[in-house]
Amino acid sequence: MPTNHLVMKNFVKIICFAGLSLSLACTKTAEIVNPKMLPAPQVYITGANEILKVxxxxxxxxxxxDKEAMKIYVDLGVGRSGASKREAFSVPLSINMDTVSRLLQTLGDDYLPFPDDLIRVPKKLDVGAGEDGVSFLVELDLTRADEYVGKTLVLAVDLGNPSNYSLNASGSTKIIYFNYLELLGLPTFVDEFSSRDFTQAYASIVGTASFEKVGDPQNYYNDADRLLRSSDDAVHIVYDVAKMENLLPFASGLSGFKINALAPDLNIFSMMKVTYSTDNGQTFSDVNDIIVDAVNIPELGLNSWVDFYLQAPLPEGTTHLGIELLNQAGTGLPPWNPLLRRVEIFYNGGTPYSYQQP
Structure with a gap:
């Protein structure tokens, strides 16, 4: 008698389904996957396989x-691997100088350990039940960063043994590189006269000067913050590289400047002059060969007024830059001329000075 293949195929399916149903009926749902067959959960620091660069x-x-506090805040985290029940645990944190010492043996002379007394990490992290992990901050104090200009500082953040689960030995350390010079990006020094406190932190002001901010009722043109004389008497603003070192610790001397002032369309040197000192402010000399660009501003309806840009390099060894707003008595000009709106100073160790087209 010929075999009916369709009947046989359905018969096999019925037998297989019955066997599977019997098997499942004799097995609890929670026991379908044996927890002992799962990878053991482990605690790790996020991104342990990558060096974090600042x-x-x-x-x-x-x-x-944080420029004002002179601190770096590095945001890291701790996690837990595996598919087990997410129970609470805690894990200690520390700075591992031994790891840093081993790294430095292969990194070379341009790398130094980040001083451990300038590093702050939490002593312990607590991860609650049901949580996958937590984040934390590493605080780096930069108050002595000027001692390491041109160097890369290295630190290692370590996890200790957690109170629950095991520690992932290959994921328990985060290496951080820090380079202060690269962080600042070799900036120029800029004073836009938005704050008397800022100007006086890096310069001395001899004479009576006013600061006007955008939005102030007396700022008639309302185009920029500015510094101006409060009377006919001269005002002398003197920038000191020694004061700038509080902001730019690698600045070793002034190399050039770019000054922006708003004034009537006259000889700018009849209203102001620029001087420099190479003997720590004891004596000053006039800066020669200043390049002057004058940009008319007809959109303000002031065709007789000009944006002046004064630029020049400074001699080697310059320690002070002076800007003098000259006495205007008897000139027929308003006493507040000119309006000093921006000073950009270049220095040795930063961006080299070069002429810039306004």
Whole structure:
């Protein structure tokens, strides 16, 4: 008798389904996957396989720079691997100088350990039940960063043994590189006269000067913050490289400047002059060969007024830059001329001075 293949195929399916149903009926749902067969859960620090660079483009971890407090805050995290029940645990944190010492043996002379007394990390992290992990901040104090200009500082953040689960030995350390010079990006020094306190922190003001901000009723043109004389008497603003070192610790001397002032369309040197000192402010000499660009501003309806840009390099060894707003008595000009709106100073160790077209 010929075999009916369709009947046989359905018969096999019925037998297989019955066997599977019997098997499942004899097995509890929770026991379908044996927990002992799962990988053991482990605690790790996020991004342990990547060096976090400050500054730098990092795929794991971020940082912020508080310029006023002179601190870096690095944002890291701790996590837990595995599919087990998420129970609470705690894990200690520390700075591992031994790891840094081993790294430095291969990195070379341009790398130094980040002083451990300038690093702050939490002593312990607590991860609650049901949580996958927590983030934490590493605080780097930059108050002595000027001692390490041109060097990369290295630190290692370590996890200790957690109170629950095991520690992932290959994921328990995060290495951080820090370079102060690269962080600042070799900036120029800029004073836009938005704050008397800022100007007086880096310069001395001899004479009576007023500061007007955008939005102030007396700022008639309302185009920029500015400094101006309060009377006919001259005002002398003197920038000191020694004071600038509080902001730019690698500045060793002044190399050039770019000054912006608003004034009537006259000889700018009849209203102001620029001087320099190479003997720590004991004596001053006039800066020669200043390049002057004059940009008319007819959009303000003031065809007789000009934006002046004064630029020049400074001699080697310059320690002070002076800007004098000259006495205008008897000139027929308003006493507040000219309006000083921006001073940009270049220095040795930063961006080299070069002429810039306004």
């Amino acid at each position: 500054p730098g483009a990092n795929t794991v971890g971020s940082y912020s720079f």
